[in-house]
Amino acid sequence: MFSRSRFLSWLHLHPMLVLTVAAVAGILLSEWLTCRPGVGLAVATLLVWLLFWRRPTLWMALPGVLFSFVFLHALRLQDTFAHPVREHLLTQPEHKKTAAVRGLLYPWVDGAEMDPDAALCEVSQLRWGQAGDWKPVKAKIKVRLPEGIRLTAPGLYEIEGPLTLPGAPANPGQFDGVTYSLRMGCIAVSQARKVTLVKEDPLDLRYRLQEAAEASRQWITRQLTQGLENAQPHAGVILAMALGASDAAGEDIEDAFRDSGTLHVFAVSGLHVAMLAHIASFGLQWLGKQRMSVFLIVLVFAYAFITGWRPSAARAAFMTAFVLAAPLLNRKSQIANTLGAAALLLLVVDTHQLFLPGFQLSFVVLLSIVLVAAGLMEMIKPWCDLDPFLPPVLATRMQRYGVRGRTFAAALVCTSLAAWAGSLPFMIGHFQTVTPVALISNLVLVPASEICLLLSCLSLLLAATSWSWAVVAMNHLNATLASVMVTWASWFASLPGANQTLDLRFEKNPPAAEFHVLQLPYGGGASYLRSGGHHWLLDTGNENNWRYVLRPFLRHQGVDRLDGLVLSHADISHVGAVPWVMSAQKVPQIHTSVLEPWKPDPPFASLKKLSLQVAPDGPVWRRHGLQETIPLTSGEVMPVTARVLHPGTDDLHEKADDRGLVLLLQVGGFRILCLNDAGFITEKRLLERRTDLKCDLLVRHQHSADVSGLTELLLAARPQAIISSNDSYRPEEALPQRLRDFCLEQRLPLFDLEADGSIGIAFRESEATLKAFKNGRSLNLRPQGQGVAPP
Known part of the structure; x- marks a missing residue:
């Protein structure tokens, strides 16, 4: 351990690191206090620096740096979170308003990949409505280009269309695109209807540099995949490591690297910038130390720019440049001090970086x-x-x-x-x-990734000399190494205890059971049920739903292993993600209706494919008929069962939605009727059978091609509240107006998943609390007969 004198001596040897700590403190203070960059704060900052000017020491500089970054971050907050355009849109219905903007347009680059359907606009003028006055505005917005329109020339553009705020997350644990967008400086999104070039600027340097970077990426992609037309996944791994094109390899391979704790070797990061500088230094020794340092500085910045100027690559380029520049300035490079200087410079440029x-x-x-x-x-x-x-x-x-x-x-x-x-x-x-396995996996995959990057560099050098046969041979060698790396990553990820999810909610009085109805787009459906230590999913959504909604949600809940799945029907929007869920969660039980898998379904149907891996009516896959009970939990404070109300063996309907499971969940003293995608046929059949539909809560989704939400069924169920999916952009998935009117007439609380976000229900002994994720709307229920509890 350091003594006090040694610690102070170490701090004096690393002043930039000390100043960076003060800068971080200033940014956090400004964020916490939501400071306004007024005259008072500016005067206070100047007075503090005057004290430093009278006594210029490291310790006197600390208050100056702290106050300066309080002021800087206050300015950044005013330009993003408190921007006048954003605050105006927050007051509008659906946070949307028609507007026209003028500004410079640049290609929208996400990582190393350019999105041809979007652009970044640096706004200089804005006009609300169709005929308002133009007002000077400084802002960055994302522009969704009209169909068929592509950005082909730099210059000043006029964009007309609805201006909206980025969509907020609809489920717990989901990526917060709103905050991320604001941290990156983008305050709104324009759904452009018309894009007009007002004045072309062929000398726009930024546009031309981005154009050159894209051309370089395309050339590198062609060379590194030459001869690998029949080895696309492995070619994708090479491109992911060399350029950051993670989509090229596929989600499954990315999952393997993520779960093994080595995702940083799979995509361009600071590690790759450092490895590139290390590789290049071996071939540039003949230049001499000083000239080689200058060349390496240029190389790492060029690499960071070609790969999309990712924040991680940009940070590494700055840090590498500081280390290499120190000898050129007759300075001894202290890594910790260099690290502090790079961080301080990046925070001066953009204080929001601290929160990434x-x-x-x-x-x-x-x-x-x-x-x-x-x-x-x-x-x-x-x-x-x-x-x-x-x-x-x-x-x-x-x-x-x-x-x-x-x-x-x-x-x-x-x-x-x-x-x-x-x-x-x-x-x-x-x-x-x-991810404890990362301690071992990095020992293998980090050196392998450097070899992969070395082979990529050699392939590009050979391509520059037009030795095509040598390029193909080098690419095949690289693809073999990439294949081995994928195998290793998958093996490490499959080890017991390779990665663990923690529950960090730390609730003082957790509910005995909880039920979450998740909001999934495009007619998808999935719900999560917990009672005690048992965790179940009722449907899984499709593959994208699993990656971007369910998996983050389960991580947020601290769920490492599911006890089972209940699958309603063979609809890809409800059960398409089953293979990925089973692989990630090691699911021991699957429950479906007795009709699944549906024999006439094609071999590629979700549950038909599943039956090739898991035998129906075996120890894992259990099928249930009419009025059978599925014991989801037992021996808990609040046991949970699910009774099958539909379908029976004679409900042989061609459409999957008409064969969907209808379940009556019994959660302690509460009854939840889960209709899934039931339509006219199913609802009428339930009524004809005189099934006891009485429930406290009714959960429904939309039938894709039929009338649903019959008044007779709602009257028979007599729920205290209804939760319904809705997709206002797709008429076939939209919540029926008839159901809205019924709830209004009956004064029945209706939770719209699209508007309210996912709905969480916390069950205690004699009370259940419903809470919407998006807007915090809540409702307290007691078991049927006791009525609705006061909020």
């Missing part, structure tokens, strides 16, 4: 490596060195090679351990995930 997980992980992990890895290496140095009683000149070649090998292995282990320890608090805080 990538920024936090980049700097804290590197700082952890600097502070921890060196200490660990000192501890195991005796194991790496030669025998102290053996003079080095007498050491054999094998002994010297042994020292190098042990030193390399020790450095790799110490660096991996330090990086994992540094990232652990942020992985837990941001992603509720711990």
Whole structure:
């Protein structure tokens, strides 16, 4: 441990790191207090710097830096979260209003991939409505280009169409696109109906640089995939590691790297910038140290720009440049000090960077490596060195090679351990995930990724010399290595305890049971049920729903393993994600109706494909007929069962929605009627059978091609509240107006998943609380007969 004097001495040796801590404190203070960048704050900042001018020491600079960043972040908040355009849209219905804007248009680049259907507009003028006055405005907005329109020339454009705010997340744990967009400086989205070029500017340097970067990416893509037409997944891995084109490899491969704790080797990050500089340094020794440093600085910035100027790559380029520039300025490079200087510079440019997980992980992990890895290496140095009683000149070649090998292995282990320890608090805080397997997987996959990047560089050098046969051979070698890396990543991810999800909600009085009806787009459906320590999913949505809604939701809930699935019917929007859920959650039980899989369905239908992997009526897949009970939990404070009300063996309807399970959930003293996609046929059949439909809560989705929500059924069910899906942009999935009118007449609370977001129901002994995720709307219920509890 440091003594006080050694600690102060260390701080004086790393002043930029100390100043960065003050800057971070200032940004957090400004965020917490939501400061306004007024005259008072500016005067206070100037007075503090006057004190520093009278006594220029490190400790006197700290208050100046703190106040300066309070002021800087206040300005950034005013330009984003408190922007007048955003505040005006917040007062509008659906946060939308027709507007026309004028500004410079640039291609929309997401990572290393350009979106041809979108553009970034740096607005200079705005006009509300069709005939208002033009007002000067400074803002950045995302523009959704009209169909068939592409951005082909730089210049000043006029864009007309509805101006909206980015959509808020509809489910717990879902990616918060609103906050991310604002942190990146984009305040709104224009759904452009008309785009007009007012004045072309062929000399727009930024546009031309982006055009050159895209041309470079396309050339690199062609060269690295030459000869790999029949090995697309592995070619995609190469492109992901070299350019950050993660979509090229596919979601399954990306999942393997994520679950093994090595996603940073799968996509362009600061690690790749450092590896590229390391690789290039071996081939540029002949330039001399100073010229090589200048060349490497240019190279890392060019690489960061070609790969889309990702924040992680940009940060690494700045840090590498600081390290390489120190000898050119006759300065000794202190890594911790350099790290602080790079962070301080990036925060001056944009204080919002501090709140991005990538920024936090980049700097804290590197700082952890600097502070921890060196200490660990000192501890195991005796194991790496030669025998102290053996003079080095007498050491054999094998002994010297042994020292190098042990030193390399020790450095790799110490660096991996330090990086994992540094990232652990942020992985837990941001992603509720711990990946112990990363301690081992990084030892294998990080060196392999550097070899993969080396082979990519050699392939590009050979392509520049027009040796096509050598390029193809090098690409095939690289694809083989990529295949091995995918196998390793999948194996590491499959190990027991490879990654763990933590429940960080820390509720003082958690409910005995909870039920969440999730909001999924395009007619999808899925619900989550927990009672005690048992976790179930009722439907899974499709693959995209699993990746972007359900999986983040389960992570947010701290769910590592599901106890089972209940699948309603063979609709891809309801059960398309079953293979991915089973793989990720190791599901031991699947429950369906007795009619599934439907024999006439084609082989590629969701449940038909599942039957090829899991035998129906076996130990995993259990099928249930009419009035059978599925025991979801037992022995809990609040047991839960599901009774099948539909279909029976004679409900042989061709349309999947008409064969969908209708379940009556019994959660303690509460009854929940789950209609799924029931339509006219199903609802009439339930009424004809004189089924007891009485419930406290009715949950429904839309039939894709039939009338649903019959008044007779609603009167027979007599729910205290209704939860319904809705998609106002697709008439066949829209919530029926008849149902809205019925709820209005009966004064029956109606929760619209599209408007309210997912609905969570917390069950306690004699009360259930419904709460909407988007707007916080809530309702208290008591079991049927006791009525609705006061809110």
